[in-house]
Amino acid sequence: MDQMIQTSEISVGVVGLGLMGSSIVAALLLAGHPVKAIAPLPTELADAPERILNQIKHGKEADLLTKSPEAYINQLTVSGDYSILSDCQLVLECVTERPAIKQTVYQKIADVVSTNAVIASNTSAIPISQLQQYVPNPERFLGIHWAEPAYMTRFMEITCGTLTSLERANWVFELAHYWKKEPTLLRKDIRGFVTNRLMYAIYREAFHLVETGAASMDDVDKAFRYDAGSWITMMGIFRRMDYTGLQDYPEIFRRIFPLLSNSDNVPELMRPLVDKQLRGTQSEQGLYDYTAEEAKEWDHAFAVFNKDIFQLAARYPFRTDRRIG
Amino acid sequence: MDQMIQTSEISVGVVGLGLMGSSIVAALLLAGHPVKAIAPLPTELADAPERILNQIKHGKEADLLTKSPEAYINQLTVSGDYSILSDCQLVLECVTERPAIKQTVYQKIADVVSTNAVIASNTSAIPISQLQQYVPNPERFLGIHWAEPAYMTRFMEITCGTLTSLERANWVFELAHYWKKEPTLLRKDIRGFVTNRLMYAIYREAFHLVETGAASMDDVDKAFRYDAGSWITMMGIFRRMDYTGLQDYPEIFRRIFPLLSNSDNVPELMRPLVDKQLRGTQSEQGLYDYTAEEAKEWDHAFAVFNKDIFQLAARYPFRTDRRIG
Structure with a gap:
């Protein structure tokens, strides 16, 4: 990490607020990012803010907070409308493990973010090189594999697809240290990842x-x-x-x-x-x-x-x- | 554990006071047993008491003691003479992984203990069924596989050879709970054990x-x-x-x-x-x-x-x- 990164200046998007997605939102908020979260399902839209607040309170018990839980939640925007992602430099997809659904999500993300914005999947089942084919400007796509609960585990696998830019992958790798991770960077898209x-x-x-x-x-x-x-x-x-x-x-x-x-x-x-x-x-x-x-x-x-x-x-x-x- | 076992009434012998043997002695002392330890090597005979005292002090840091370290050490007899094993109901062999040496040790143990006394090896390399052939009254022989440090790990594999009495193995299994273990009892002598x-x-x-x-x-x-x-x-x-x-x-x-x-x-x-x-x-x-x-x-x-x-x-x-x- 040669240069300091200011996480407060990097908006991160999360699409999908199930168990894993909301736990990832909590991790990003605790790391200081403004977070724009898309809840594709109406039930998730209703439940997510409270679930995320509870996760942040769980983090408080482990002394992970330097501010009040509410101060972190104030940095969170939840919506069903993808346009809130427009200023994000990184968007994490955490929807169900079905390629067709993920493909639709990537298109919606790509429609609103800059062509430089990194798009990543939390998949642990589908090869990154396959998903990459669905993403416009595929060199900015990669896998970021979290462990549950995302805000309280040090594990993270960052996986390149065949078309991924190593420069973009390295940026995510550096950023992950600000999320208190001990990340591994896999240059090769192996099935099943390492763990x-x-x-x-x-x-x-x-x-x-x-x-x-x-x-x-x-x-x-x-x-x-x-x-x-x-x-x-x-x-x-x-x-x-x-x-x-x-x-x-x-x-x-x-x-x-x-x-x-x-x-x-x-x-x-x-x-x-x-x-x-x-x-x-x-x-x-x-x-x-x-x-x-x-x-x-x-x-x-x-x-x-x-x-x-x-x-x-x-x-x-x-x-x-x-x-x- | 249907009946309470009084560990203070069960003398346990340990043969071999290297790293593992002395750590096992410490575990048995902390569990309340009188321990008779045989040091086949003169260097071990000289060093062992102090090494064991230090291990018991390490146990003290983890709140494993209810008495002073010295009170435990008072229950220990160290000698080069196998006759001190005569009243032991269980003798653990922890010498080097060479079958010929172990065979000699088993004969020396069997010469002084009762035919009911259980004899066990800490081997992790040689099949129990093979070692069993060297033991008079082989039904009382089995494997007791400890992890280092023996006084501060819960792991224990108890392994039967083909001739081992299940009744004897069950007695060791029950006793192991008094050593604060979470033992597994392997009825089949598989190579490499489970772990x-x-x-x-x-x-x-x-x-x-x-x-x-x-x-x-x-x-x-x-x-x-x-x-x-x-x-x-x-x-x-x-x-x-x-x-x-x-x-x-x-x-x-x-x-x-x-x-x-x-x-x-x-x-x-x-x-x-x-x-x-x-x-x-x-x-x-x-x-x-x-x-x-x-x-x-x-x-x-x-x-x-x-x-x-x-x-x-x-x-x-x-x-x-x-x-x-």
């Missing part, structure tokens, strides 16, 4: 262990919570290898890689869940079952945990960008 | 992403620290799927599983590290490089992080053992 690829490698093996009777779901959850969970927030993957001395890994890789699942198929265990359209804690039934009270308790507990782990992570701000070669 | 299998699935994919140029090591570390790290300690794998609503997974599994690495080979990136015998933070060079000061800082920071994440995890003691089917 999903790693997670799906775990999911594949986890289902394999359960399906072969080696372990229960509960065993897998416990082992991962209390082993990986005890260092991951501080170290990540490669740094962990360095910390544990490196020497044993090649031999263990040689022995264990051939035992890992290489399946391409959706695990059998998922079939009854799909057939019954179970939704986990949201429907009180999933891989585990829940009482109504337990499901609610999970929601509350995760909000508290978020705050705790966010604050903990902030105490270990190790740079991980020095490396050999 | 290693999951981690090696990640390592394989992480190297694949770096080797194909999709991401840098730094990208991988950041993404995993700040995404997975923001929920893993609370949720684990399957519970996370439930919490995020389940419905999108089958489609994403179908798309992403075929893209994951299925390699059996040690990643090319590891070769120069192996050739140069680099040891990560211990040699100040590894996947990343370190100044002497940085390497030291990592050690200190991890000790502090351990305490922090241990206390955080304790605030989210969700049972994960209710499930469908």
Whole structure:
């Protein structure tokens, strides 16, 4: 970050005010941006301001505020009319994961903003290079992948499509530091991005262990919570290898890689869940079952945990960008 | 846990007082056991008591003590003579990962303890069913896999060999709760145990992403620290799927599983590290490089992080053992 950026001088637009969109609005307001938010659905238009205010109050509990919640909300404009986006230098699309709908949204955005304005999608399912085809001046389009809650997580993946200008991507990368993120910039548009690829490698093996009777779901959850969970927030993957001395890994890789699942198929265990359209804690039934009270308790507990782990992570701000070669 | 166990009435033996062995001694002392520790190496015999006292003092910072450090140390006997193990109901072997050495140790233990005494190995490399062959009355032998530091992590894998008595394994499983563990009991002796299998699935994919140029090591570390790290300690794998609503997974599994690495080979990136015998933070060079000061800082920071994440995890003691089917 060679030059200081004044976030108060950069208007940011957000289209789509569902769970993720409103949480992103809260993050941008807390970072000091004036925010222009488009609610394509009437229900979102009615609910959004209060939901965003509550999220900002949640941020207050984690000491993220330097002004009153209302002072942040005053910087927010919510509308169904895209013309409020006209002065935005960046517009984030957070609508449903259907390409046809996104295409319409990009056209509406492009109609009102400058040709230099960056347009970004929060998609985690559709390739950026595909969505880019729907955007006039596609070099200013890229992926910005947030984690929930957007105002209280440090994760962010910025993904280029094949046509994205690296200069524009770098600008977003710098800006993301003002949003208190630890962003990664992916120059290559890989399917599933980095974090999903790693997670799906775990999911594949986890289902394999359960399906072969080696372990229960509960065993897998416990082992991962209390082993990986005890260092991951501080170290990540490669740094962990360095910390544990490196020497044993090649031999263990040689022995264990051939035992890992290489399946391409959706695990059998998922079939009854799909057939019954179970939704986990949201429907009180999933891989585990829940009482109504337990499901609610999970929601509350995760909000508290978020705050705790966010604050903990902030105490270990190790740079991980020095490396050999 | 139907009946209360009085840990003060159960003597536990530990053979091998290296880094892991002495940390296990500290855990057992803090849990209230009288501990008989065998130091096969003269250097360990000299150093161990002070190292264990320091670990107990580290535990004090995390509020794990109800008495003075010295009161715990008074329950410890350290010797080179195996006969002090005679009244132990459980003996933990923590010597080097060489089967021939372990075989000698098991014979020496079996010569002095009752035939009912449980003998356990902390191995993470050698199959329990193999080691079991070296133990007289092999039904009382099993694996107890600890994480470092043993007195300040909740992780524990208890692994049966093919000949292990499930009744004996269940006794250890119950006892482990008195050590403040969240143990998993693996009835099947799988290579790599649960946590290693999951981690090696990640390592394989992480190297694949770096080797194909999709991401840098730094990208991988950041993404995993700040995404997975923001929920893993609370949720684990399957519970996370439930919490995020389940419905999108089958489609994403179908798309992403075929893209994951299925390699059996040690990643090319590891070769120069192996050739140069680099040891990560211990040699100040590894996947990343370190100044002497940085390497030291990592050690200190991890000790502090351990305490922090241990206390955080304790605030989210969700049972994960209710499930469908």
